Amino acid sequence: MGLALLLIIWLITFLSSYFFVAHTWWPHAISASAPYIDHQWHLTFIAMGVVFIAAQVALGFVVWRYRDHGDAAKASYSHGNNKLELTWTVLTAILFLGLNAIGSPIWAAERFHSADTGAMKVEVTGLQFAWYFRYPGPDNKFGRTRPDLEDASLGGLSALGVDSADPAAKDDVVSGVLFLPVNREVDLTLRAQDVIHSFFVPAMRFKQDAVPGLMIHMHFRPEQTGDYEIACAELCGLGHYKMHGIMRVVSEQEYDQWLAAREADKQ
Amino acid sequence: MTQAHGPAGAAPATVHGHAPTGFIRKYVFSLDHKVIGIQYYFLALTAVCIGMILSLAMRIHMVWPDASIPFFGAIKPEQYLTLMTMHGTIMVFFVLTTAPQSGFGNYFLPIQIGAPDMAFPTLNMLSFWTTFVSFAVMIAAFFVAGGAPLSGWTNYPTLSAIPMAGPGEGLGEDLWLISIALFCVASMMGALNFITTTLDLRAKGMTLMRMPLTCWSWFITAILGLLAFGVLLAGGILLLMDRNLGTSFFVPGGLVVSGVPVQHSGGSPLLWQHLFWFFGHPEVYIAILPGMGVASQLLSTFSRKPIFGYRAMVYAMMAIGILGFMVWGHHMFMSGMSPYSAFAFSFMTMAIGVPSAIKTFNWLGTMWKGKIRFTVPMLFAIGFVSLFVSGGLSGPFLAQPAIDIPLHDTYFVVAHFHLIMGVAAIFGIFAGTYYWFPKMYGRMMNDALGKIHFVMTFVGAYCIFMPMHYLGMAGNPRRYSQFTEVKYLAPLIPIHKFITYAAIITVSAQLIFLFNFFWSMKKGKTAAQNPWEATTLEWTTATPPPHDNFGGVTPVVYHGPYEYSVPGAEKDYIMQTDPTPVPAH
Numbered sequence: 001m002g003l004a005l006l007l008i009i010w011l012i013t014f015l016s017s018y019f020f021v022a023h024t025w026w027p028h029a030i031s032a033s034a035p036y037i038d039h040q041w042h043l044t045f046i047a048m049g050v051v052f053i054a055a056q057v058a059l060g061f062v063v064w065r066y067r068d069h070g071d072a073a074k075a076s077y078s079h080g081n082n083k084l085e086l087t088w089t090v091l092t093a094i095l096f097l098g099l100n101a102i103g104s105p106i107w108a109a110e111r112f113h114s115a116d117t118g119a120m121k122v123e124v125t126g127l128q129f130a131w132y133f134r135y136p137g138p139d140n141k142f143g144r145t146r147p148d149l150e151d152a153s154l155g156g157l158s159a160l161g162v163d164s165a166d167p168a169a170k171d172d173v174v175s176g177v178l179f180l181p182v183n184r185e186v187d188l189t190l191r192a193q194d195v196i197h198s199f200f201v202p203a204m205r206f207k208q209d210a211v212p213g214l215m216i217h218m219h220f221r222p223e224q225t226g227d228y229e230i231a232c233a234e235l236c237g238l239g240h241y242k243m244h245g246i247m248r249v250v251s252e253q254e255y256d257q258w259l260a261a262r263e264a265d266k267q
Numbered sequence: 268m269t270q271a272h273g274p275a276g277a278a279p280a281t282v283h284g285h286a287p288t289g290f291i292r293k294y295v296f297s298l299d300h301k302v303i304g305i306q307y308y309f310l311a312l313t314a315v316c317i318g319m320i321l322s323l324a325m326r327i328h329m330v331w332p333d334a335s336i337p338f339f340g341a342i343k344p345e346q347y348l349t350l351m352t353m354h355g356t357i358m359v360f361f362v363l364t365t366a367p368q369s370g371f372g373n374y375f376l377p378i379q380i381g382a383p384d385m386a387f388p389t390l391n392m393l394s395f396w397t398t399f400v401s402f403a404v405m406i407a408a409f410f411v412a413g414g415a416p417l418s419g420w421t422n423y424p425t426l427s428a429i430p431m432a433g434p435g436e437g438l439g440e441d442l443w444l445i446s447i448a449l450f451c452v453a454s455m456m457g458a459l460n461f462i463t464t465t466l467d468l469r470a471k472g473m474t475l476m477r478m479p480l481t482c483w484s485w486f487i488t489a490i491l492g493l494l495a496f497g498v499l500l501a502g503g504i505l506l507l508m509d510r511n512l513g514t515s516f517f518v519p520g521g522l523v524v525s526g527v528p529v530q531h532s533g534g535s536p537l538l539w540q541h542l543f544w545f546f547g548h549p550e551v552y553i554a555i556l557p558g559m560g561v562a563s564q565l566l567s568t569f570s571r572k573p574i575f576g577y578r579a580m581v582y583a584m585m586a587i588g589i590l591g592f593m594v595w596g597h598h599m600f601m602s603g604m605s606p607y608s609a610f611a612f613s614f615m616t617m618a619i620g621v622p623s624a625i626k627t628f629n630w631l632g633t634m635w636k637g638k639i640r641f642t643v644p645m646l647f648a649i650g651f652v653s654l655f656v657s658g659g660l661s662g663p664f665l666a667q668p669a670i671d672i673p674l675h676d677t678y679f680v681v682a683h684f685h686l687i688m689g690v691a692a693i694f695g696i697f698a699g700t701y702y703w704f705p706k707m708y709g710r711m712m713n714d715a716l717g718k719i720h721f722v723m724t725f726v727g728a729y730c731i732f733m734p735m736h737y738l739g740m741a742g743n744p745r746r747y748s749q750f751t752e753v754k755y756l757a758p759l760i761p762i763h764k765f766i767t768y769a770a771i772i773t774v775s776a777q778l779i780f781l782f783n784f785f786w787s788m789k790k791g792k793t794a795a796q797n798p799w800e801a802t803t804l805e806w807t808t809a810t811p812p813p814h815d816n817f818g819g820v821t822p823v824v825y826h827g828p829y830e831y832s833v834p835g836a837e838k839d840y841i842m843q844t845d846p847t848p849v850p851a852h
Contacts, residue, residue: 001646001718002639005646008722009653012653012729016657023737025741026742037669037672037673040667040670041670044663047663048663048664052656052657056657059649059652059653062635063649066570066635067641068571068640068641073638074571074832074839075570075572075636075637075831075832075839076572076635077831078572078573079575079577079829080573080574080575080576080629081575081576082576084632085579085625085628085629088628092624092625093621096617096620096621097618099617103613103668103670104613106669107606107610108606111606111609112607127523128432128524147521147522147523147528148528150523150526152526153526190603193522193523194523194525195425195426195429195432196426196536198676200676200742200744202673202741205673206672207676208601211536211537212518212522212536213519213520213521213522213534213535213536214519229754229755231753233601233676233744233745235417235423237345237417237426237432238348239344240746241344241747241749242749242752242753
């Protein structure tokens with residue numbers, strides 16, 4: 001049984017580890033901050049991977065090596081060793097807290113400061129079960145929204161309850177696709193109208209809950225053009241699995257054309 | 268404190284009386300901690316069967332969305348969420364909290380410390396029957412109009428606060444909250460009983476530092492339960508009030524749900540998350556600590572070696588218990604909570620890895636130079652260590668907020684908590700079942716069936732949960748009923764199919780366990796009083812133990828619980844009640 005256990009534990013360990021590295025599981029990353037997040041992942045992955053393999057290999061070895069041979073010899077009589085306890089306490093503390101110390105600046109860089117001045121503003125609104133994106137237009141101001149004006153069945157500005165009586169709302173544009181110019185910092189405002197949703201863009205390594213009652217400010221910068229999927233990552237009801245959207249990153253010029261066309265549509 | 272209950276001490280009044288003879292008092296409304304322990308165990312066994320069937324239906328629906336499943340029919344997306352919510356709730360509360368602590372703890376804590384019963388037998392009966400009513404109310408949620416809730420076991424408002432937000436958020440949600448509130452009350456009553464019993468009813472010589480590590484784990488778990496369940500109870504009552512009395516603790520103003528304006532204002536959905544996770548994270552340790560206790564007990568017993576670093580094990584459990592109350596915010600890195608607080612929560616969470624690692628090292632140290640007997644309970648204890656390592660090591664990824672950004676609410680999280688608080692804890696329950704079954708029923712469980720059950724469950728659990736890490740890295744969100752709408756998920760469906768096949772096989776393997784369990788109760792080989800040659804007090808008394816546990820004798824304890832392979836001793840174990848001196852250590 002000892003040998004069988006050793007083989008089972010080792011096989012599980014090596015197969016699990018193999019499939020972690022045999023395939024690139026992560027989606028292609030396109031945001032400015034993704035390399036830092038991915039780097040911290042890799043560092044943690046190597047550290048934890050070494051510990052995982054070492055611990056499982058040791059476990060398999062120990063159960064096989066110290067199996068009962070049925071002889072008269074007794075097991076070793078030991079209640080422990082304080083030096084060893086101290087050693088592995090200090091080593092694991094250094095490992096875990098060290099990783100934390102290395103990773104913390106990445107989080108700080110992501111979330112401790114607001115978007116650069118001059119970043120383009122987009123409001124992201126989640127409602128059961130769609131994402132809406134609002135652009136402030138040339139005045140760079142979002143118009144007022146009023147819950148009593150909301151009508152999701154009409155889509156567009158009406159879905160968000162944008163109050164057309166507000167002058168700032170005149171040039172607001174609402175889209176079901178998140179159009180963004182490449183290489184430009186985006187100042188996101190996240191809102192939710194009904195329940196909590198979570199704005200998840202795997203390619204951007206970005207996720208943030210949109211919470212009813214809160215206006216959450218975030219920022220990111222896409223660095224490659226293309227279409228990237230947006231998913232909802234917080235359970236929001238029966239249509240959660242199909243609440244998704246597209247983030248379309250285009251050249252600055254294409255973006256300007258798109259926005260101008262949408263503004264023209266409004267007139 | 269160390270010898271509170273001597274022969275002349277004040278024992279619970281009921282203990283001095285004779286065992287009740289009527290069926291109702293003996294088996295239904297029993298005051299005997301052993302009967303109550305078995306009642307809890309069977310409640311958990313019923314719950315785990317239901318929870319497992321729900322998970323199987325979910326797994327089948329995920330990969331064959333249109334398939335018609337026996338008893339369930341074709342599952343709709345909202346029904347999937349209902350199954351998922353009830354699976355999580357039933358497993359966390361009625362299995363992982365109930366079996367290891369209330370089940371085994373009730374049965375064996377008094378015996379292992381040499382007490383005739385729990386400190387408050389009537390309260391003990393009351394906590395079981397409150398748990399039973401709680402379970403009945405939870406199951407009733409399936410059968411009311413709208414069905415059971417779909418808001419997940421974490422039950423975040425506003426989805427859970429507004430009846431229009433989804434099917435099942437009507438009466439089903441109210442029943443869910445009432446059930447959980449009852450469960451909290453029952454758990455707090457149980458926790459008080461465990462704490463008092465441990466502190467006051469230990470036999471002569473049973474100092475705290477001579478208690479088996481199982482008793483330490485039940486004791487610390489009880490303290491966690493007492494502190495944590497009160498907070499969930501408060502949260503549950505507030506949410507019930509928001510839903511039914513028009514208060515606005517969790518619902519802000521200006522919401523529109525399904526086209527209808529919501530008449531609330533001023534609440535915060537994040538408040539619930541803080542209250543829930545202030546309970547929810549210690550709850551993880553409530554589920555796993557008793558498993559750690561059982562694993563320690565068994566690894567020492569079947570390696571025929573004293574536990575490596577007894578004191579370090581006790582201190583590590585205390586550290587886990589204390590730190591466990593300071594890490595709840597790591598569930599909320601993406602919630603909109605202040606990003607600065609993530610620093611503190613992340614630091615504390617990484618710190619909790621240290622006592623967890625200490626335990627793992629000590630388990631390996633216990634087996635090192637041992638003389639390992641591969642009994643079925645030992646196999647599950649070894650499996651526990653392997654799963655604890657695998658599930659534990661994904662923690663430091665999620666504990667770092669920067670890495671949590673892409674991984675939060677993906678299958679990576681599902682893999683992490685299932686391996687550690689699900690499967691590892693269940694392995695603790697299996698280990699305890701195979702180990703104590705002979706004491707509870709006077710018969711041995713079948714060894715060959717037990718080994719087949721172990722191998723299938725161990726390999727099966729890894730086949731189910733290891734690939735979920737890969738899904739999480741690829742960005743597969745949790746709680747999706749299908750993977751057909753979001754395009755980048757479609758290539759991952761073959762992995763989901765593999766997981767579903769593995770789940771079908773692994774769940775089937777549990778039939779072997781159920782058969783073995785019930786067959787052995789009647790037909791198993793008759794067990795000796797101490798079949799495992801273990802040292803703790805439950806093995807000094809008759810099998811099954813008499814009504815007052817020790818047949819009118821109060822045991823006297825002379826040394827710690829793990830005196831195996833003492834040099835010069837006649838046998839390779841010295842019972843705790845054996846006055847033979849052991850070397851100082």
